[in-house]
Amino acid sequence: MNTLLDRWFHKRTLQRWRSVAGSLEVSDPADLRVYRDRARALLTYIDRTIHFADGQLALPRIGSSSFPKPHGTDWSWRPSLWRGPLAARGLASPDRKVRLDEDVVLFHDCDTSEITLRQLRNTRVADLAPFGLKLDVFKFNGSFLSLAITLPPEARQGITRSHLFRLDTIVEKEQPVGVIARLNVQHGPNTEQIVRQLPHDATEASAEFDLAYTKMNDKRIEKIWLDLILEQPAMNQVVLRDLTLCRHHRADL
Structure with a gap:
């Protein structure tokens, strides 16, 4: 999915976690626990997405006719x-x-x-x-x-x-x-x-x-x-x- 609404939500999510990362040193322990738990939950799906995408994108492209050929x-x-x-x-x-x-x-x-x-x-x-x-x-x-x-x-x-x-x-x-x-x-x-x-x-x-x-x-x-x-x-x-x-x-x- 890459709609305008998807891009907007992604941008807001990045801004939110950038703000969280910048405030960690002044956050109290209760807030830190919440941030940690939420980050771990997100990380599970992020790691799964990256692993799967890397594996698929590393495969030979469907339809490929690329191979070494003799000169001429x-x-x-x-x-x-x-x-x-x-x-x-x-x-x-x-x-x-x-x-x-x-x-x-x-x-x-x-x-x-x-x-x-x-x-x-x-x-x-x-x-x-x-x-x-x-x-x-x-x-x-x-x-x-x-x-x-x-x-x-x-x-x-x-x-x-x-x-x-x-x-x-x-x-x-x-x-x-x-x-x-x-x-x-x-x-x-x-x-x-x-x-x-x-x-x-x-x-x-x-x-x-x-x-x-x-x-x-x-x-x-x-x-x-x-x-x-x-x-x-x-x-x-x-x-x-x-x-x-x-x-x-x-x-x-």
């Missing part, structure tokens, strides 16, 4: 799942294909889905992404569990085979698990794929996808998406703290 980056993006709250923050026993938001779709091929997902508010000092995604996987009898992340149209504008895409991830794992990143570029009837294996035991990992090694027709690109595939995820907890993509030109040799 001409496009960068953090998918909306890591920028803002989902309509449904949690999901249990998902179907084989579930759209989590406009950018991200979960796929798996389990007969019985013992998987739960929950969006988390990132609170660590090092976090740049406002949100993360936690997956708890129990029994898993399928062959794959993946997130398909569709890049926005801006990622295709002005693209050439001299470009590289860079993926940066922060993935916390209860047990080491393999993560495969596969960039897919659909051009006409064809789809080019570049596959990278992320380290099993690293929390922060990067991968680059060099389009020079594809037969991509940059005049006919219709869609670009990233598959993030978890290998043998059974009996594990995986938290995707952040995921960002950027595009830049290959350095001249």
